[in-house]
Amino acid sequence: MNGPPPPLVQELAALGxxxxxxxxxxxxxxxxxxxxxxxxxHLLGLLAKGVDLPSQLAELLEVHPSQVSHLLAALEEEGLVKRSPDPQDRRKVKLFLTPKGREAAARTEALWLAVFGRRLAxxxxxxxxxxxxxxxxxTEVEDA
Structure with a gap:
């Protein structure tokens, strides 16, 4: 299979x-x-989905861990996130959304779905x- 013609690929890429x-x-x-x-x-959304380690957040956000630390500090100051030592490994920090953080995460998810829904309409x-x-x-994963 040769694939789609290059002009089509170019137009679809530009439209995407x-x-x-x-x-x-x-x-x-x-x-x-x-x-x-x-x-x-995005960070709040990841926390709402159960990502609870700063290292995982850095990987998923594709940023340096220090950037995640700054984001977490700001969100903690705003009362959206709490950090606490991991009960199984005191060297690690577990992250939790506060009730205010869960509300913010739900609002941002609803906001995103509304934006996308308007386009789909x-x-x-x-x-x-x-x-x-x-x-x-x-989006299917192809066999290697």
Missing amino acids: YALTHALYTEAKELLVKEGLSPRKA RLSPEEQAAFLRILRKL
Whole structure:
């Protein structure tokens, strides 16, 4: 299989970037109104999903651990996150969302889903179903 023609790949890549940029820009504007940067919102979302070690956060956010430490300090100061020693390994720190942090994480997730939902509303139900099938296919892990 030779793959799609280069002009098609180029247009799809440009459109994929444009969509990502549009979603990010709209979400960023709304997050600022919530008092959060996109990175802080992403970190809260990861904590809400159960990521509880700073090293894991740094890896998933693709940042240096010191950047995560600064983000955590800010979120802790805002009353959104708590740190406590890992009961099984006192050298490690476990992270927890406070009730206020859980509320903020839920609001930011709802915000993101609303932004994406508005874009998806431009598609008919049939197009939405096709888009879902296509994205599932494109995100499948290929055998090495």
